Amino acid sequence: MDLVNASVRPLSAPPPSAPDPLPAKPDRGRLSADAWVDAALDLIAEQGVAALGVEPLARRLGVTKGSFYWHFESRDALLEAALKRWETREMEGLIREADRIADPRERLVDLFRRTSREMRTHVIYSALLKALDHPAVRPVMQRLSQRRIQYLALAFRALGLSRRDAINRARLSYAAYVGFLQLILQLRLQRIDPADYDAYVEHVVETLIPPLLA
Amino acid sequence: MDLVNASVRPLSAPPPSAPDPLPAKPDRGRLSADAWVDAALDLIAEQGVAALGVEPLARRLGVTKGSFYWHFESRDALLEAALKRWETREMEGLIREADRIADPRERLVDLFRRTSREMRTHVIYSALLKALDHPAVRPVMQRLSQRRIQYLALAFRALGLSRRDAINRARLSYAAYVGFLQLILQLRLQRIDPADYDAYVEHVVETLIPPLLA
DNA sequence: CCCTGTCAATACGGTAGCGTATGGATCTCG
DNA sequence: CGAGATCCATACGCTACCGTATTGACAGGG
Structure with a gap:
């Protein structure tokens, strides 16, 4: 699924x-x-x-x-x-994640691919995204999102991107994640068939993850 | 602003x-x-x-x-x-947009930059994104988003991308747009200072818009 | 065996909003 | 000037929900 x-x-x-x-x-x-x-x-x-x-x-x-x-x-x-x-569960997940794979590029690619296949987490995240007005929800989401973007930035840094580029690439990647969630889960933008979906994920990987030329 | x-x-x-x-x-x-x-x-x-x-x-x-x-x-x-x-206003905007600039790459770059500077439209779009449960809202958003993604896909096609790549790049770009809206407007992810913001936009442009090598 | 703590049902009062009904006010035009 | 149209206020009934208070059911330990 x-x-x-x-x-x-x-x-x-x-x-x-x-x-x-x-x-x-x-x-x-x-x-x-x-x-x-x-x-x-x-x-x-x-x-x-x-x-x-x-x-x-x-x-x-x-x-x-x-x-x-x-x-x-x-x-x-x-x-x-x-x-x-x-x-707390999400944060634990992030930590457990930390260094499962040595090669920095493979780690990122794996993260992207796994993210595209999980579900439950994203459903709740997406639901909370629609409730950011609520004073109890926003700080939670801010903390989590910040952490994840930082994690991404570090990963991109390890790929040889400059500090600034790494941060921006992390923001871009995370924005793409958030947006895709809304488009698929909430808007139901059209049910893409699985093959198409895999192709999209690979396209994202190739576009956003540079080739480790450090 | x-x-x-x-x-x-x-x-x-x-x-x-x-x-x-x-x-x-x-x-x-x-x-x-x-x-x-x-x-x-x-x-x-x-x-x-x-x-x-x-x-x-x-x-x-x-x-x-x-x-x-x-x-x-x-x-x-x-x-x-x-x-x-x-x-209807949004759709008209899209059409008016159509061919303001000849060079396909410049057209896209201009679109990205202009999008990053406008406001009102995005605020409402972002608010509607949070109401996609509502049966009256969803179809409107589906139509508009579809149209815009199609427009993007055409633009990327004109840059020499394959049909498949153009569609996926359009999806990715639009997801990044939607996600960034939520991150900035709803989550208020941290108020980036204007210089930083411009740098981000340029990073997005360079990352998502290929160099017209057709 | 009963007493106490734990969980649940019932009943109540209160708020906020939707939609309706009806009458009042004001403008327009013949 | 008077009649109709147009816009608005008031009052009402209804629903859905929150939170409180009170009582009931029932288990396990002394």
């Missing part, structure tokens, strides 16, 4: 915290704060931040808001909890 | 339709449907589609919704009218 023609579905098993074949299942159908956060992220992925409401979410989970307000102060508290969880 | 560090303000003189020094001003403070549409576009530019409501807009104009519902069926009718007006 790649970025194009992808559908969005819950895909949250009761997070990593519940390995239950049977053992540690305290109640039937009772919810933890974590479960609410997971559900919130699912809802955001599917319908965007604006659709995240406590009553709608409660209905979706088959309970009433009486439950919700036991776990959280307010709707915004839930949003912030969800953002927090998401941000 | 360029894309960076730009503030968003009404800037709608009572549209082009009212050239009044004094002559054709029928009433004092009475509103036409056009005036509502203009105000709607202003509001969208400032606060996004989600903020477009009839009561808020009425307050803003110093009247009550009693007035609004005389001119329009519903909130959505207003949105559609605003989208219609905006779309």
Whole structure:
């Protein structure tokens, strides 16, 4: 499954915290704060931040808001909890990423290709992109985007680009990423068939990643 | 004023339709449907589609919704009218654009540079990007974006790129445009100073526009 | 066995917005 | 000047949601 023609579905098993074949299942159908956060992220992925409401979410989970307000102060508290969880996971991903491949060019190419094939992350990122008005969302996105652009700049630097060029190339690449997300995920600009899509990704790679002539 | 560090303000003189020094001003403070549409576009530019409501807009104009519902069926009718007006103007702009410059490379470079310096259009486009869920917004954006990408593809073709490369370069360029809009206008990724900004634009030009070697 | 902590349902009050109905004001034109 | 058209205000009902308060269900530990 790649970025194009992808559908969005819950895909949250009761997070990593519940390995239950049977053992540690305290109640039937009772919810933890974590479960609410997971559900919130699912809802955001599917319908965007604006659709995240406590009553709608409660209905979706088959309970009433009486439950919700036991776990959280307010709707915004839930949003912030969800953002927090998401941000730390994304940041961890970035770090894990750090030096998987030695050759600097191959590292970048691999990053581009992998990015084009993952999904869940981008769906949420894209949804959050549409909610940048919200005061809780913007700082999270600013931090993450900054970090990723810095990472890209470093990678381009390692390819022999000047400091200035590396930064600008990083900005350009990231802008292309963000824009493509919106075009595909939100605008649904036309469902490109997979072969075409691969060709596009390769074109991007060749256009944006210089040939390591340092 | 360029894309960076730009503030968003009404800037709608009572549209082009009212050239009044004094002559054709029928009433004092009475509103036409056009005036509502203009105000709607202003509001969208400032606060996004989600903020477009009839009561808020009425307050803003110093009247009550009693007035609004005389001119329009519903909130959505207003949105559609605003989208219609905006779309036709944008399309006209695209056409007017068509062949202002003979040399195909210079035409593209000029387009990129001019795009980086205009404002109003992009603000609304960017606001609409965040409202692509709305069934009235998406088709408009699909048409416009398609047209612009086609235009770009033609331009790149004229530079000697293969049909496939031209299309992919057009997609990439447009994605970079869309992404940069979100990054700057919505995320406010850090206010780049003008010199830096110009350098970025030149970097984009050099990276995305090949040297006409056909 | 019951007591306490945990999670959930119900009921309530409050806000903000949509759309309708109806009457008032003002302008135009015959 | 009066009649119709045009624009606006007011008042109303309705919906969807937030947040609070109160009570209920139920588990596990003493």
